[in-house]
Amino acid sequence: xxxxxxxxxxxxxxxxxxxxxxxxxxxxxxxxxxxxxxxxxxxxxxxxxxxxxxxxxxxxxxxxxxxxxxxxxxxxxxxxxxxx
Numbered sequence: 804x805x806x807x808x809x810x811x812x813x814x815x816x817x818x819x820x821x822x823x824x825x826x827x828x829x830x831x832x833x834x835x836x837x838x839x840x841x842x843x844x845x846x847x848x849x850x851x852x853x854x855x856x857x858x859x860x861x862x863x864x865x866x867x868x869x870x871x872x873x874x875x876x877x878x879x880x881x882x883x884x885x886x887x
Contacts, residue, residue, distance in 0.1 A: 811824075819875065821833040822835075824844070825850060833870065834846075843868075845866075852868075
């Protein structure tokens with residue numbers, strides 16, 4: 804498999820499968836497996852992603868994904884506990 808990039812996936816505690824991608828700056832992000840109408844992340848290839856600026860989203864021809872953090876009930880509960 805030399806030269807091929809394979810997507811990295813894992814399961815979240817909420818039961819969803821996440822796709823892992825790395826930003827150009829090196830940050831690993833868990834993405835929802837399916838594209839979203841509210842997505843902000845474009846996959847450049849199977850493992851590299853970029854945040855699409857607001858002004859470019861309407862013209863973007865690639866599917867856009869959401870971070871799993873934005874839709875995960877477990878992440879929301881964890882964040883709520885840490886703030887409150």
